[in-house]
Amino acid sequence: MKNKLLLFLLFFSFLANKVNANNFEQTSNNSKINLQLAVSLMDTIKKTNKTLKSAKSTAIIPTPLTTAGSACKEEADLTVKVFMAASGGSGDIIEWFSSQTSNTILHTGSIYSPSVSQTTTYYVRTHAGADFSNRVPVVASVYSYPPAVTLKAFPNDAVICEGTPIEFTASGGGDFFEFSVDGIVKQGMSANRIFTTNALKKGQIVSVRTRYGVNFDGLATETAYGKGALEDNVLSAPLSLNALGGYINSIKISPTEDKLVFGIAGKLDNNRSMLLFLDTKPGGFNLSNYGDEANIIPSVKGFNYFNNNPSTFDSYFQADYCLAISTDNGGTNYFADIIELKTGNSTKTRLGNASTGFPSSVMGVNNGNSGIGDYNLGFEVEVLKSLIGYTVGDIKFFTLTMQDDSELNYNVTNSFLSPELSSSLDYGSSAMDYNVKDPNPVVVSADALIPCYKEASILINLDEKPTTATVGADQYNCSLSSTSLNGNSPTVGSGKWTLKSGPGLVNFSNVISGVSTASVDVEGIYVFTWSISNGVCPPSTADIKVEFHVPLLTPTASNQTVCASLPIQTLTAMASAQAGETVVWYDAATGGNVVS
Structure with a gap:
């Protein structure tokens, strides 16, 4: 507008001077002066625009150190x-914005705590005097709690004996459930709502926790991804011609206990790649001068080409890993790889491959993304946290798309996250300094890598199993009283003696003592039972057999004297015994032989 105004003034001045024919020379001089003034002003405008553009894209002072945030809603x-x-540095002012281009300062200060309804990316810079840093995208992630979960047990008796199989059922909650006993996981996270065990001990607590989950269908709309994208291309410039065949619109993350599921909205046609560089730990590459990935067919061409002319990442970003998604020449099969960046050969781990409608166990694809406003259709890839070197802290990602026909015909398109704001031209294959470019690495909170759970617990009233009962050896007694029956002393429960079988009545010296003795009124064979019981649990029992006999009395007899009349005498001896007893004669007081 300013340029048009200057041209209009120049034309008006020239016309006025032309009308004044009597002073042509003066008119000519005035026209020259006005023309010089116009040219001078045009140069000033160009220089000002160039200066403003440079100031907007060049980091005059270092970017701030950031900590992203996340919350469950x-x-x-x-x-x-x-x-x-x-x-920032000493004395630096910290300023927060809603976008890379906004001039409205949302907040000034180190801590910013907005109330948000969905995941929102904010942009923070340091400000010292007339100098400013580049703005760093920092994500405030919002995830949803699942509905409340309840836990019920069957059988649901007031008291249950240890060792009884108990079935626990979770109601409500999200998509997946994990069961633990006293904090130790017994059944890992799965869609199974039922947990059965017979190993519970008295006082142990059974817990369930639940979260949302993801289906690998290439449609990143599940609640598990949270409310909104971690970053999107709302302010991006129009896509370049090459980017029309391979672009990225947004990134979402669904965390699990030990994995991350990346939901990436976008599209890849023939010979296109999407490179998601990750800064997950200290150290790493600030330049894309890493080594090519090892020769595992098929190779990730875009990854290998990107380091041909090493580009410089933003100063606060050091790449450790790359999640690469690529497609074949026909644009029908898609491959996902994790590549660890190394100075020698970088190391590739194949995650899986898939095509639209045919997901694998870790990857889903839907290549029907409708354009730059579609933040749902694209790619879903599951990655172990350990496979990207993640342990603690925030992570950063820098994502771009590439045309990778061949090493002689490849280029970085203008589709990034965070987006290219002004240029609809490809970035090409030359080395780039991304410190002075619009796309910036995005910072995601460590808390966003932990799922939002709901939990429930239940304490079952259990009786311990009684101590196993034991008794002494079977006995044979020549009396109507036994020795100690040698039942064990219980540590759990209490014991008691009972008569199981026998011809008479019994009297125990201490019916609740294992070392009790037994007396009977009739001789014979008896079986006694030592039972240890505790609460509702079945008692533990052990039997002992004891034979009782009335003691034998010494027979009575008297000596006899006879006169010897013949060589062989017949003696008639008399001895008495109790009923049921027999008398046996011997020819000696001890030992000797039986005589008849």
Whole structure:
């Protein structure tokens, strides 16, 4: 507009001077002066625009150190507060914005805690005097709690004996359930709502926790991805011609206990790649001068080409790994790989491959993305946290798309996250310094890598199993009283003696003592039972057999004297015994032989 105004003034001045024919020379001089003024002003405008553009894209002072934020939100709540932090040099002012281009400062200070309804990316910079840093995209992630979960047990008796199989059923909750006993996982996270065990001990607590999950169908709309994308291309420039065949619109993350599921909205046609560089730990590459991935067919061409002319990442980003998604020449099969960046050969791990409608166990594809406003259709890939070197802290990602026909015909398109804001031209294959370019690595909170859970617990009233009963050896007694029956002393429960069988009555010296003795009124064979019981549990029993006999009396007899009349005498001896007893004669007081 300013340029048009200057041209109009120049034309008007020239016309006025032309009308004044009597002073042509003066008119000519005035026209020259006005023309010089116009040219001078045009140069000033160009220089000013160039200076403003340079100031917008060049980091005059270092970018702030940042900590992203994340929060779990109840479905009924409209908003939730998310805490983020940033710090700069001594005396630096920290300023927060809603976008890369906004001039409205949302907040000034190191801690920013907006109340948000969905995941929102904010942009923070340091400000010292007239100098500013580049803006760093920092994500305030919002995830949803699943509905409340309850836990019921069967049988549901008031008291249950240890060792009884108990079935626990979770009601409500999300998509997946994990069961633990006293904090130790017994049944890992799965869609199974039922957990059965017979190993519970008295006082142990059974717990369930539940979360949302993802289906690998290439449609990143599940609640598990949270409310909104971690970053999107809302302010991006129009796509370049090459980017029309391979672009990225947004990234979402669904965390699990030990994995991350990346939901990436976008599209890849023939010979296109999507490179998601990850900064997950200290150290790494600030330049794309890593080694090619090892020769595992098929190779990830885009990854290998990107380091031909090493580009410089933003100063706060050091790449450790790359999640690469690529497609074949026909644009029908898609491959996902994790590549660890190394100075020698980088190391590739194949995650899986898939095509639209044919997911694998870790990857789903839907290549029907409708354009740059479609934040749902694209790619879903599951990655072990350990496979990208993640342990603690925030992570950063820098994502781009590439045309990778061949090493002689490849280029980085203008489709990035965060987006290219102004240029609809490809970035090409030359080395780039991304410190002075619009796309910036995005910072995601460590808390966003932990699922939002709901939990429930239950304490079952259990009786311990009684101590196993034991008794002494069977006995044979020449009396109507036994020795100690040698029942064991219980540590759990209490014991008691009972008569199981026998011809008479019994009297125990101490019916609740294992070392009790038994007396009977009639001789014979008896069986006694030592029972140890505790609460509702079946008692433990052991039997002992004891034979009782009335003691034998010494027979009575008297000596006899006879006169010897013949060589062989017949003696008639008399001895008495009790009923049922017999008398046996011997020819000696001890030992000797039986005589008849």
